[in-house]
Amino acid sequence: MRGQLILIEGLDRSGKSTQAGLLTERLAQAHSSQLYKFPDRSTPIGALINKYLTDSSFQLDDHSAHLLFSANRWELYTELLQALNDGKFVVLDRYIYSGIAYSLAKSSLKHASSELGDVDWLYSPDKGLPKPDLTLFLSLSIEELGKRKGWGQERYELEQFQKEVKSCFLRILDPSKDSTVHLVNVEGKSIHEVQQVIWDVVVEAGCDK
Ligand code: DGP
Protein backbone atom coordinates (compact mmCIF):
# COMPACT_ATOMS: atom_id res chain seq x y z
CA MET A 1 0.00 0.00 0.00
CA ARG A 2 1.21 3.51 -0.85
CA GLY A 3 2.37 5.60 2.11
CA GLN A 4 1.09 9.09 2.91
CA LEU A 5 2.79 12.23 1.66
CA ILE A 6 2.63 15.01 4.25
CA LEU A 7 3.99 18.48 3.58
CA ILE A 8 4.95 21.18 6.08
CA GLU A 9 5.23 24.65 4.54
CA GLY A 10 6.00 28.01 6.10
CA LEU A 11 8.12 31.13 6.04
CA ASP A 12 11.81 31.14 6.96
CA ARG A 13 12.26 30.52 10.72
CA SER A 14 8.63 29.48 11.16
CA GLY A 15 9.79 26.26 12.84
CA LYS A 16 8.86 23.97 9.97
CA SER A 17 12.13 22.01 9.92
CA THR A 18 11.79 21.25 13.65
CA GLN A 19 8.16 20.24 13.19
CA ALA A 20 8.84 18.16 10.08
CA GLY A 21 11.50 16.25 12.05
CA LEU A 22 9.19 15.69 15.01
CA LEU A 23 6.35 14.55 12.76
CA THR A 24 8.67 12.06 11.01
CA GLU A 25 9.62 10.61 14.42
CA ARG A 26 6.00 10.42 15.52
CA LEU A 27 4.98 8.59 12.34
CA ALA A 28 7.91 6.21 12.83
CA GLN A 29 6.19 4.81 15.93
CA ALA A 30 3.73 2.96 13.67
CA HIS A 31 5.25 3.07 10.16
CA SER A 32 8.44 3.32 8.24
CA SER A 33 8.86 7.08 7.69
CA GLN A 34 11.24 9.36 5.88
CA LEU A 35 11.93 13.09 5.80
CA TYR A 36 12.88 15.06 2.69
CA LYS A 37 13.93 18.68 2.94
CA PHE A 38 13.76 21.07 -0.02
CA PRO A 39 15.87 22.61 -1.27
CA ASP A 40 18.15 19.58 -0.86
CA ARG A 41 21.54 21.31 -0.97
CA SER A 42 23.50 18.03 -1.20
CA THR A 43 22.71 17.39 -4.89
CA PRO A 44 24.45 18.97 -7.93
CA ILE A 45 21.59 21.43 -8.49
CA GLY A 46 21.25 21.86 -4.72
CA ALA A 47 24.85 23.08 -4.55
CA LEU A 48 24.03 25.78 -7.09
CA ILE A 49 20.91 26.74 -5.11
CA ASN A 50 23.00 26.95 -1.94
CA LYS A 51 25.39 29.33 -3.67
CA TYR A 52 22.46 31.43 -4.87
CA LEU A 53 21.00 31.63 -1.35
CA THR A 54 24.21 32.33 0.54
CA ASP A 55 26.31 34.40 -1.89
CA SER A 56 24.64 37.72 -2.67
CA SER A 57 27.17 38.45 -5.43
CA PHE A 58 26.05 35.32 -7.33
CA GLN A 59 23.40 36.45 -9.81
CA LEU A 60 20.73 34.34 -11.47
CA ASP A 61 17.77 35.44 -13.53
CA ASP A 62 14.60 34.93 -11.44
CA HIS A 63 13.14 32.53 -14.02
CA SER A 64 16.32 30.44 -13.92
CA ALA A 65 16.25 30.33 -10.12
CA HIS A 66 12.60 29.23 -10.23
CA LEU A 67 13.45 26.37 -12.62
CA LEU A 68 16.45 25.30 -10.52
CA PHE A 69 14.37 24.92 -7.34
CA SER A 70 11.92 22.78 -9.33
CA ALA A 71 14.74 20.77 -10.93
CA ASN A 72 16.00 20.08 -7.38
CA ARG A 73 12.64 18.51 -6.54
CA TRP A 74 12.87 16.39 -9.70
CA GLU A 75 16.35 15.21 -8.64
CA LEU A 76 14.68 13.45 -5.69
CA TYR A 77 11.52 12.42 -7.60
CA THR A 78 12.38 8.76 -8.32
CA GLU A 79 13.60 8.13 -4.78
CA LEU A 80 10.59 9.85 -3.22
CA LEU A 81 8.12 7.95 -5.39
CA GLN A 82 9.87 4.68 -4.58
CA ALA A 83 9.65 5.42 -0.84
CA LEU A 84 5.88 6.08 -1.15
CA ASN A 85 5.33 2.95 -3.23
CA ASP A 86 7.28 0.95 -0.65
CA GLY A 87 4.65 2.07 1.86
CA LYS A 88 6.84 4.66 3.58
CA PHE A 89 5.23 7.72 5.16
CA VAL A 90 7.05 10.67 3.67
CA VAL A 91 7.27 14.07 5.36
CA LEU A 92 8.36 17.04 3.26
CA ASP A 93 10.00 20.16 4.67
CA ARG A 94 8.97 22.58 1.86
CA TYR A 95 7.92 21.56 -1.65
CA ILE A 96 5.98 22.90 -4.63
CA TYR A 97 4.12 25.65 -2.74
CA SER A 98 7.41 27.23 -1.59
CA GLY A 99 8.34 27.08 -5.27
CA ILE A 100 5.30 29.15 -6.22
CA ALA A 101 5.17 31.51 -3.23
CA TYR A 102 8.82 32.66 -3.24
CA SER A 103 8.74 33.25 -6.99
CA LEU A 104 5.34 34.93 -7.04
CA ALA A 105 6.66 37.35 -4.39
CA LYS A 106 9.20 38.66 -6.91
CA SER A 107 7.88 41.52 -9.04
CA SER A 108 9.71 40.14 -12.11
CA LEU A 109 7.83 36.86 -11.97
CA LYS A 110 4.43 38.36 -11.06
CA HIS A 111 4.58 39.90 -14.51
CA ALA A 112 5.65 36.64 -16.18
CA SER A 113 2.90 34.70 -14.46
CA SER A 114 0.09 37.12 -15.32
CA GLU A 115 1.14 37.25 -18.99
CA LEU A 116 0.68 33.51 -19.21
CA GLY A 117 -2.60 33.52 -17.31
CA ASP A 118 -2.34 33.60 -13.53
CA VAL A 119 0.35 31.31 -12.16
CA ASP A 120 0.49 28.75 -14.99
CA TRP A 121 4.13 29.36 -15.86
CA LEU A 122 5.16 29.10 -12.22
CA TYR A 123 3.28 25.83 -11.73
CA SER A 124 4.31 24.11 -14.94
CA PRO A 125 7.83 22.84 -14.04
CA ASP A 126 6.44 21.02 -10.98
CA LYS A 127 3.62 19.33 -12.94
CA GLY A 128 3.93 15.56 -12.53
CA LEU A 129 5.47 15.63 -9.05
CA PRO A 130 3.35 13.67 -6.54
CA LYS A 131 0.74 15.84 -4.83
CA PRO A 132 0.79 15.83 -1.03
CA ASP A 133 -2.08 14.03 0.70
CA LEU A 134 -1.93 16.73 3.35
CA THR A 135 -0.33 20.18 3.46
CA LEU A 136 0.12 22.17 6.67
CA PHE A 137 1.11 25.83 6.44
CA LEU A 138 2.63 27.16 9.67
CA SER A 139 1.40 30.70 10.01
CA LEU A 140 2.76 33.43 12.29
CA SER A 141 3.26 37.17 12.26
CA ILE A 142 6.25 38.79 10.55
CA GLU A 143 7.02 40.57 13.86
CA GLU A 144 7.48 37.27 15.71
CA LEU A 145 9.50 35.82 12.81
CA GLY A 146 11.93 38.73 12.93
CA LYS A 147 12.74 38.00 16.58
CA ARG A 148 13.75 34.39 15.90
CA LYS A 149 17.33 33.16 15.92
CA GLY A 150 19.41 33.21 12.77
CA TRP A 151 17.17 35.61 10.90
CA GLY A 152 18.62 37.71 8.11
CA GLN A 153 21.47 35.49 6.90
CA GLU A 154 20.23 34.36 3.49
CA ARG A 155 18.96 35.97 0.29
CA TYR A 156 15.23 35.92 1.06
CA GLU A 157 15.41 36.77 4.77
CA LEU A 158 14.22 40.36 4.54
CA GLU A 159 11.14 41.54 6.38
CA GLN A 160 9.41 43.16 3.40
CA PHE A 161 10.03 40.15 1.16
CA GLN A 162 8.78 37.68 3.81
CA LYS A 163 5.58 39.75 4.09
CA GLU A 164 5.07 39.38 0.37
CA VAL A 165 5.86 35.63 0.49
CA LYS A 166 3.33 35.17 3.30
CA SER A 167 0.55 36.80 1.29
CA CYS A 168 1.51 34.68 -1.74
CA PHE A 169 1.38 31.50 0.36
CA LEU A 170 -2.06 32.48 1.67
CA ARG A 171 -3.20 33.18 -1.88
CA ILE A 172 -2.19 29.75 -3.22
CA LEU A 173 -2.94 27.70 -0.08
CA ASP A 174 -6.68 28.11 0.37
CA PRO A 175 -8.35 25.50 2.64
CA SER A 176 -11.78 26.52 1.27
CA LYS A 177 -10.69 25.44 -2.23
CA ASP A 178 -8.51 22.44 -1.35
CA SER A 179 -9.49 20.17 1.54
CA THR A 180 -5.94 18.76 1.78
CA VAL A 181 -4.68 22.20 2.88
CA HIS A 182 -4.64 23.30 6.54
CA LEU A 183 -3.39 26.55 8.06
CA VAL A 184 -1.81 26.10 11.49
CA ASN A 185 -1.46 29.24 13.60
CA VAL A 186 1.82 28.88 15.52
CA GLU A 187 1.93 32.40 16.96
CA GLY A 188 3.11 32.28 20.58
CA LYS A 189 2.94 28.48 20.71
CA SER A 190 5.72 26.26 22.06
CA ILE A 191 7.37 23.56 19.93
CA HIS A 192 5.42 20.94 21.88
CA GLU A 193 2.08 22.75 21.43
CA VAL A 194 2.61 23.11 17.67
CA GLN A 195 3.59 19.45 17.44
CA GLN A 196 0.32 18.48 19.11
CA VAL A 197 -1.79 20.68 16.80
CA ILE A 198 -0.04 19.19 13.75
CA TRP A 199 -0.60 15.66 15.01
CA ASP A 200 -4.30 16.38 15.60
CA VAL A 201 -4.65 17.58 11.98
CA VAL A 202 -2.78 14.51 10.67
CA VAL A 203 -5.04 12.14 12.64
CA GLU A 204 -8.19 14.06 11.69
CA ALA A 205 -7.21 13.77 8.01
CA GLY A 206 -6.56 10.04 8.42
CA CYS A 207 -2.95 10.50 7.33
CA ASP A 208 -1.59 8.57 10.32
CA LYS A 209 -2.91 5.35 8.72
P1 DGP B 1 15.27 26.64 3.84
O1 DGP B 1 16.49 25.77 3.66
O2 DGP B 1 14.00 25.86 4.09
O3 DGP B 1 15.51 27.76 4.82
O4 DGP B 1 15.07 27.32 2.40
C1 DGP B 1 16.04 28.17 1.89
C2 DGP B 1 15.43 29.37 1.22
O5 DGP B 1 14.99 29.03 -0.11
C3 DGP B 1 14.24 29.95 1.94
O6 DGP B 1 14.36 31.37 1.95
C4 DGP B 1 13.07 29.54 1.11
C5 DGP B 1 13.64 29.45 -0.27
N1 DGP B 1 12.97 28.45 -1.10
C6 DGP B 1 12.67 27.17 -0.77
N2 DGP B 1 12.11 26.53 -1.79
C7 DGP B 1 12.06 27.42 -2.81
C8 DGP B 1 11.60 27.36 -4.15
O7 DGP B 1 11.13 26.33 -4.63
N3 DGP B 1 11.73 28.49 -4.90
C9 DGP B 1 12.27 29.64 -4.41
N4 DGP B 1 12.36 30.69 -5.22
N5 DGP B 1 12.71 29.74 -3.15
C10 DGP B 1 12.60 28.65 -2.37
Ligand code: NA
Ligand atom coordinates in the same frame (compact mmCIF):
# COMPACT_ATOMS: atom_id res chain seq x y z
NA1 NA C 1 16.00 29.98 5.36
Ligand code: NA
Ligand atom coordinates in the same frame (compact mmCIF):
# COMPACT_ATOMS: atom_id res chain seq x y z
NA1 NA D 1 14.30 25.46 7.64
